Amino acid sequence: MNISSLNLTAIAPQIIIIITALVVLLAELFTGRKSLLAYLSLLGIIVAAIASWYIWNGTEQRLFAVPMFQTMAVADGYSLFLNLVFLVTAALSVLASINYLVRERINHGEYYALLLLATGGMMLMGSATDLMTVFLALEILSISLYVLAGFNRADLKSGESALKYFLLGAFASGFLLYGIALIYGATGTTNLAAIVDFLKGTGPMRGTYLFIGLGLLLVGFSFKIALVPFHMWTPDVYEGAPTSVTAFMSVGAKAAGFAALGRLLLYAFPTLLGDWVWALAVLSVLTMTLGNLTALAQTNVKRMLAYSSIAHAGYILIGLIAANEAGMAGVLFYLLAYAFMNVGAFAVVIAVGREGEPNLELSDYAGLGSRQPLLAAAMAVFMFSLAGVPPLAGFFGKLYIFSAAVQAGFVALAIIGVLNSVVSAFFYLRVIVYMYMQKPIVEARPVLAPPLALAIALAVLGTIGLGLLPTPFLTLAQQSIAMLFGA
Amino acid sequence: MELALFVVLAVIAVIAAAGVVLSKKAATGALFLLLNFCTLAGLYILLNAQFIAVAQVIIYAGAIVVLFLFVLMLLSPGKEESQDRKPYIRVFAVFLAVLMLGEVGYVAFTGVLSGTPGQYTPEKIAEVGNVQAIGQVLFTDFLLPFELASVLLLVGIVGAVVLAKREL
Numbered sequence: 001m002n003i004s005s006l007n008l009t010a011i012a013p014q015i016i017i018i019i020t021a022l023v024v025l026l027a028e029l030f031t032g033r034k035s036l037l038a039y040l041s042l043l044g045i046i047v048a049a050i051a052s053w054y055i056w057n058g059t060e061q062r063l064f065a066v067p068m069f070q071t072m073a074v075a076d077g078y079s080l081f082l083n084l085v086f087l088v089t090a091a092l093s094v095l096a097s098i099n100y101l102v103r104e105r106i107n108h109g110e111y112y113a114l115l116l117l118a119t120g121g122m123m124l125m126g127s128a129t130d131l132m133t134v135f136l137a138l139e140i141l142s143i144s145l146y147v148l149a150g151f152n153r154a155d156l157k158s159g160e161s162a163l164k165y166f167l168l169g170a171f172a173s174g175f176l177l178y179g180i181a182l183i184y185g186a187t188g189t190t191n192l193a194a195i196v197d198f199l200k201g202t203g204p205m206r207g208t209y210l211f212i213g214l215g216l217l218l219v220g221f222s223f224k225i226a227l228v229p230f231h232m233w234t235p236d237v238y239e240g241a242p243t244s245v246t247a248f249m250s251v252g253a254k255a256a257g258f259a260a261l262g263r264l265l266l267y268a269f270p271t272l273l274g275d276w277v278w279a280l281a282v283l284s285v286l287t288m289t290l291g292n293l294t295a296l297a298q299t300n301v302k303r304m305l306a307y308s309s310i311a312h313a314g315y316i317l318i319g320l321i322a323a324n325e326a327g328m329a330g331v332l333f334y335l336l337a338y339a340f341m342n343v344g345a346f347a348v349v350i351a352v353g354r355e356g357e358p359n360l361e362l363s364d365y366a367g368l369g370s371r372q373p374l375l376a377a378a379m380a381v382f383m384f385s386l387a388g389v390p391p392l393a394g395f396f397g398k399l400y401i402f403s404a405a406v407q408a409g410f411v412a413l414a415i416i417g418v419l420n421s422v423v424s425a426f427f428y429l430r431v432i433v434y435m436y437m438q439k440p441i442v443e444a445r446p447v448l449a450p451p452l453a454l455a456i457a458l459a460v461l462g463t464i465g466l467g468l469l470p471t472p473f474l475t476l477a478q479q480s481i482a483m484l485f486g487a
Numbered sequence: 488m489e490l491a492l493f494v495v496l497a498v499i500a501v502i503a504a505a506g507v508v509l510s511k512k513a514a515t516g517a518l519f520l521l522l523n524f525c526t527l528a529g530l531y532i533l534l535n536a537q538f539i540a541v542a543q544v545i546i547y548a549g550a551i552v553v554l555f556l557f558v559l560m561l562l563s564p565g566k567e568e569s570q571d572r573k574p575y576i577r578v579f580a581v582f583l584a585v586l587m588l589g590e591v592g593y594v595a596f597t598g599v600l601s602g603t604p605g606q607y608t609p610e611k612i613a614e615v616g617n618v619q620a621i622g623q624v625l626f627t628d629f630l631l632p633f634e635l636a637s638v639l640l641l642v643g644i645v646g647a648v649v650l651a652k653r654e655l
Contacts, residue, residue: 006630022641069630069631070627070629070631072629072630072631072632108649108655110649110655113645114645114646114649117641117645124635132632133631133635136632136635136636136639139639140635140638140639140642143639143642143643143646147642147646151649162650185594188604189605208593209594
């Protein structure tokens with residue numbers, strides 16, 4: 001073993017992000033201007049994105065998997081596409097945070113450091129090919145998020161959010177670890193490639209322990225990506241956490257969970273497909289239905305978006321259940337679309353709030369269309385996209401996933417998904433109705449800070465761009481999953 | 488000799504475990520837990536796993552039990568002991584315990600752990616040395632997880648400062 005077999009270039013994006021986090025921590029000592037730290041973080045994010053792009057282009061035919069650190073992780077199309085999703089989420093969240101942190105009086109450099117470390121954890125989850133790496137990356141991500149959720153120390157709700165997230169998250173990690181231990185017991189290895197070899201060798205005789213282990217693994221991940229019935233923490237945590245953190249974790253943590261779950265199920269355990277697919281199908285139907293039905297009853301926009309994010313996890317799960325190339329490409333496309341539209345929606349929530357008044361109720365959106373036409377238009381774009389109205393990003397995400405499900409023979413699942421989208425349209429459109437058809441209660445025009453406006457503009461651009469030109473991105477997603485299916 | 492040591496340690500371990508569950512005061516329970524951890528460390532040594540034995544004492548007996556005792560000291564739950572014990576919790580606990588026992592028994596008697604054994608047989612470990620073997624694997628094959636663990640600890644430190652420091 002030597003340095004070249006470590007393959008440091010392949011893991012460069014993750015290293016860049018983590019080093020940027022350390023630099024931000026140190027730089028806070030020397031600068032009084034905290035916004036500088038935000039721009040430093042953005043710089044790191046951009047450099048990491050360039051590094052990912054460089055790795056992607058550096059290999060021929062794009063059918064590659066560069067193992068690193070004794071096959072503990074890998075740089076392949078799948079991980080690089082997911083890097084894009086995570087980096088977009090992080091960049092938009094940082095932009096949306098800058099003035100929000102000042103407003104909430106929680107403007108500390110550690111915020112950006114933790115956000116970057118969490119991003120590093122997400123990227124590692126996307127590239128991990130060993131259960132040990134998966135677990136450690138997940139813990140880096142989760143612990144950063146627990147702290148970020150409680151970052152507003154003066155706010156009791158933020159503390160409640162952090163504590164709830166921490167207790168249930170630690171519980172879920174326990175399940176996950178126990179599952180990993182049992183899988184190790186059943187196969188004698190934690191390495192995914194070795195597990196694949198082992199399962200090929202055993203044929204139909206597979207042992208109870210593998211099943212129990214896989215089951216516990218699924219329970220652990222279900223907690224992390226908030227699938228019903230493991231979703232109880234989500235609304236309180238999302239509502240209590242600072243809004244910029246909610247934006248970040250509602251997309252990032254979910255995408256990271258799906259990233260690792262997708263690689264585990266489709267790369268390591270495709271031989272057990274018949275066993276896990278039905279469990280996931282039940283979870284998916286429950287998640288979509290319960291998420292959407294509960295969202296109907298919410299009058300608090302942040303809580304409504306929390307339930308909506310539960311429902312979206314259900315849709316994305318359908319792509320995993322389809323377990324074919326179209327399904328996985330759909331999942332990746334959906335995650336990218338979701339990053340733009342959901343972070344964008346939360347950024348608008350930040351923009352509607354003011355110092356001392358979070359303005360989270362639906363009634364606070366009354367008349368936004370006449371008060372701040374551009375902001376209202378942006379929110380309308382995000383809501384239409386989340387509801388799945390063509391020609392926006394959310395529509396194509398759903399289209400790809402549902403059609404993959406039909407291809408794989410899960411017609412009933414696709415129908416339930418479409419019905420759920422119809423239900424969800426009600427509460428998304430209700431926001432639009434409030435914005436454009438209700439008389440405003442307050443007559444003030446808060447000024448939009450430039451970074452926040454930029455975040456919203458970029459999110460709108462992404463949402464509309466992915467909708468108008470879905471093909472290049474879908475092609476990219478299709479290319480990037482080729483390795484997963486051993487093409 | 489080995490058998491005698493095993494019997495003594497095992498009996499103490501079981502008694503201590505029962506003590507954890509049955510003791511009325513939480514602090515007594517924590518101390519029983521400490522005793523249990525120490526006897527387990529002894530059992531690990533009997534299994535030729537010195538590294539795990541030492542880790543067991545340092546991490547579990549040292550750090551975790553002390554953490555328990557700190558929490559007990561800060562919360563002083565003495566007054567409200569066994570107030571909110573609902574009967575169904577007890578039933579559920581017994582159910583889980585029986586389930587666990589069945590699971591362990593199943594493995595022990597049927598040997599269904601089907602994994603391919605790795606290269607580290609007891610002979611190999613005796614040859615290179617226990618801690619050396621772990622060190623070699625840790626800094627070669629498991630270098631990335633090792634580094635990630637250091638990042639994880641950094642996150643923990645930053646998090647502790649953020650949440651607990653009076654003035655940020």
